Amino acid sequence: MEPVVFKPPLYQQRYQFVKSYVDTYKPKKVADLGCSECALLHTLRFWDCIEVLVGLDIDEDVLRRKMHTLTPLAAHYLEPSKTSLTVNLYQGSVTQKDPALLGFDLITCIELIEHLKADDLADFREVLFGFMAPFTVIISTPNAEFNILLPKCTGFRHPDHKFEWNRREFQSWVEFTGVGEPLQDSKNVGFCSQIAVFTRNYTESEESLKRKMEYKSVYKTVLHAVYPSLQEEKYLRQAVQKVALFHAYQIKANFLQQFIPKEENEESHNTDTEDEEPHNTDNEHGHCMDLKLTSKWPTLPQTEQDENMEPFLQGDTLYVPLQKIFCVPKVKELCGNMDNLRTMITGEATLSTDGNAILYHVDLENSF
């Protein structure tokens, strides 16, 4: 018999099933029970909608071996994401009730239930649907009928399996679907992995939730990782400072271009191509860089809008208006309004007394 080959591999199709659900329904709190090597959690980690990601497994060693795959890296601190994410890994049994798993939008149990003994399976059903009661549960488990298409499979698919259900056993209590279809001319055996999706059709009362929250914690925390995000004041402040002060510096550099003596300006651009923008004609003033030039400046702007927007020199102080920095789309997106911009750069830049401009000391005579 031709061995059945799944493309992509079956485990990836199971994960894809969950990812498609997440794409469609955008759950915020997601837990994976029997998460083992945390592979599903790892792929779900950067789904923007997910704010809390939890893994539970009875095997602490497997969690400890893989938990590093879920901790934030230096790159996450350099570029914090817009949305917040907390990842918790717990060691414990799915037959135990712990408030840590209350209030979830989605709980997945991928190839878990067949590892539970009959008693534990009964307890788990009560824990999952009675206590945890998430909005949605996705359960996948092997389909025993498919095993005739798996030549190497003589008993159960895995020595630790306590049972493998046929479709009827599973279908009697679930909305029925699955991944891993048999070839077209194969027998009608159903999917290789059977998948059940349960959706809660009632709203839990606050009183009931409160009662459950009072249960004693029993799981052991193996990992608690909070990813840096722009939801946190300190990371937002850092991001604003980085982008705003970079642009302020660029505005300053562009402004000062016009004072660079012509020859030097040409030298520094001796690799210019024809494609580049023509040089600012103000540079025609040549290299006689003296204070006459600076006193020629500022040509203070005419309209009020210009006044708010354009950098200008007063003596040896360059004013870079916050309004101009605020017009940079990324700055606007991060700050929302000018007051926030002002607050977040205070302390990192010197501001004018009215707080409307960043000040730079410039020494035009000795700068070029």
Ligand SMILES: C[S@@+](CC[C@H](N)C(=O)[O-])C[C@H]1O[C@@H](n2cnc3c(N)ncnc32)[C@H](O)[C@@H]1O
């Ligand atoms: C086949 S593995 C799950 C694979 C994983 N969900 C995936 O898709 O990659 C089954 C996992 O269930 C865990 N497990 C078995 N009994 C458990 C229990 N009572 N409570 C929590 N986890 C349990 C095992 O330690 C094992 O890691």
Ligand SMILES: [Mg+2]
């Ligand atoms: Mg299994």
